[in-house]
Structures are given as structure tokens and as C-alpha cells.
Amino acid sequence: MNDLKAFYDGFSQAVQSLAPNSYPKELAADNTHRFAIYRNNVHRGLCDALAAAYPTVEKLVGDTFFRALARQFVSTETTRPGSLALYGDGFSEFIAAHEAVASLPYLADIARLERTRLETLNAKDAEPLSASHLAGYDDVLGAMQLHAHPACRLVVSDHPILSIWNAQNVSDSPKNIIAQGETVLITRPSMDVKMKLLTGGQAAFCAAILNNGCDIETACDIALAADDGFDVTRGFADLLVCGAFDARFITDAGVRHD
Structure with a gap:
């Protein structure tokens, strides 16, 4: 068993290596060129x-610089999902620590935004909370604790990540970008990934509910403290339309809806 483990470890290390002459020591010398082809195909994929x-x-x-970054990432990453559809977890952290892109401080958060989009696309499905689910709960609405829909994520950045993303991907998007932080809500209503730029009040409201487990009343207080012009009713309605919440919810009065 130990010999087999040593072989697999050596094989894995040789596959990850960027050295053109790297190959497992157990491999016959006349097969090294075949291994090189295999390793190159793995890296390319x-x-x-x-x-x-x-x-x-x-x-x-x-493209050229990205491929160089990608090759370095492939040679250093140690965990890998079973499906290539979700490959690349940790790439944003890799970028953040890379000296070659230090002049692009927003790049790691753009990668984080794109990773979050990918995770949202592949998240499991569930019924989103709608206004009809809340009918009859008016008296306990403030005490309700809501939960994020499985295909809902919140991305907070010190950089204008959505504006930059739109400038690269949406033809009629403004190209003059204001250097300011943005909070983006990513959801998947109707199985289509959507991104919504949140106001300060909406961002505080969402973070309080989705990240901190606050009830609606507490979340409203936090949102109004962050933005005294926050329209609670409209802000909450916008989030329902986006499909931000799971249809399952609870209140401190013991009411539960499944």
C-alpha cells in the first residue's frame, strides 16, 4: 500500500510540475515523451x-498573461473538484497574493465575483420566498428570520467590481467607472444568473439577514442606521423579486413555514 501511495504521489507531482522533463521515477525512460504529452494535455485542459x-x-x-497565471495556479493548487465545471476554487486568493498583478488591486475581487457567479449557477434549487408566502404573517413579520436561497450570494468589495464586470461584458454599460466599493447580490431567478448592485441600505439589510441571521426588524434597524433614506418596503420587495430568500422561514414566536 505504501509503495502504491508513493507511486500516486510521485505521479501527481510530476503531472503538476511545469518542468518539461518532469516524469514519475517509476516510469520507464522510453515512456517519458508519452507522459509529457499526457501532462501537457492535463495542463491545457x-x-x-x-x-x-x-x-x-x-x-x-x-490571453497570454492569463495563460501564464493559469499555468502557475495549476502547478500549485492541491485540491480539485470531481467536475471541471467547478474547477478554479482559490484562484481569487492566488491572484491576491501574486506580485505580478499588484497594480490591479481589483482583479482578485473580479475573480471572486466570477467564482460566485459560477457557484450560484451550479447551486441546488429551492422554492424562493415570495410575497404570497408571507400572507397572514403580518403580526410576526418583524420577528421572522429568513434564510438565503441556495442560489443566492452576497459579494462585498472595496472596488467597483460590478461596474468593471459590466464594462467588459455589457455593450451599453458606462465606461466611466467611479472608484468606490460595491456590494453585489447574485441570484438565479428562473434558472438565469442575475447580479444586482445594492445600495448602502440594501447591502446592510442583506448582510444582516443572510450573513448574521438577524430577524427582519433588526435588519431594518441596521439598514436605516447605514442609510436613513432606505425605503424598507421597496428594498424588501426588490429582494423578494430577485429570489434572494428561501421559502422556508421561522419566527421567534415558533412559527415555521416549510
Whole structure:
């Protein structure tokens, strides 16, 4: 068993290596060229999967530079999902620590945005909360604790990530981008990934409910403290339309809806 583990470990390390002459020591010397072809095909496939997962990052840095980044990432990452559809977890952290892109401080958050879009697309489905689910609960609405829909994510950044993403992907998007932080709600209503730029009040409201487990009344207080012009009714309605919440909810009065 130990010999087998040593072989697999050596094989894996040789596959990940960027060295053109790298091959498992157990491999016969006359098969090294075949292994090189195999290793190159693995690297090419993983780099292609990374480009498919992070197309906006690729646009921002260019194909040549992106491929160089991708090859380095492939050679250093140690965990890998069973499906290439979700390959590339950790790429944003890799970018954030890479000196070559230090002049693009927003790039790691663009990668995080694209990763979140991918996870949202592949998340499990569930019935989203709608206004009809809340009918008859007026007296306990403030005490309700809502839960994020499985295909709902919140991305907070110090950079204008959605504006940058739109400038690269939406033809009629403004190209003059204001350097300010943005919070983006990513949902999947009708099985189509949508991104919504949140106001300060909406961002505080969402974070209080989705990240901190606050009830609706507490979340409203937090949102109004962040933005005294926050329209609670309209803001909450917008989030329902986006499909941000799971249809299952509870209140401190013990009411539960499944």
C-alpha cells in the first residue's frame, strides 16, 4: 500500500510540475515523451477550464498573461473538484497574493465575483420566498428570520467590481467607472444568473439577514442606521423579486413555514 501511495504521489507531482522533463521515477525512460504529452494535455485542459470560469479576468489581463497565471495556479493548487465545471476554487486568493498583478488591486475581487457567479449557477434549487408566502404573517413579520436561497450570494468589495464586470461584458454599460466599493447580490431567478448592485441600505439589510441571521426588524434597524433614506418596503420587495430568500422561514414566536 505504501509503495502504491508513493507511486500516486510521485505521479501527481510530476503531472503538476511545469518542468518539461518532469516524469514519475517509476516510469520507464522510453515512456517519458508519452507522459509529457499526457501532462501537457492535463495542463491545457485545466487552463481552458480556468479561462471558462474566469472570462472577465482573462479579458482584463489578456490571453497570454492569463495563460501564464493559469499555468502557475495549476502547478500549485492541491485540491480539485470531481467536475471541471467547478474547477478554479482559490484562484481569487492566488491572484491576491501574486506580485505580478499588484497594480490591479481589483482583479482578485473580479475573480471572486466570477467564482460566485459560477457557484450560484451550479447551486441546488429551492422554492424562493415570495410575497404570497408571507400572507397572514403580518403580526410576526418583524420577528421572522429568513434564510438565503441556495442560489443566492452576497459579494462585498472595496472596488467597483460590478461596474468593471459590466464594462467588459455589457455593450451599453458606462465606461466611466467611479472608484468606490460595491456590494453585489447574485441570484438565479428562473434558472438565469442575475447580479444586482445594492445600495448602502440594501447591502446592510442583506448582510444582516443572510450573513448574521438577524430577524427582519433588526435588519431594518441596521439598514436605516447605514442609510436613513432606505425605503424598507421597496428594498424588501426588490429582494423578494430577485429570489434572494428561501421559502422556508421561522419566527421567534415558533412559527415555521416549510
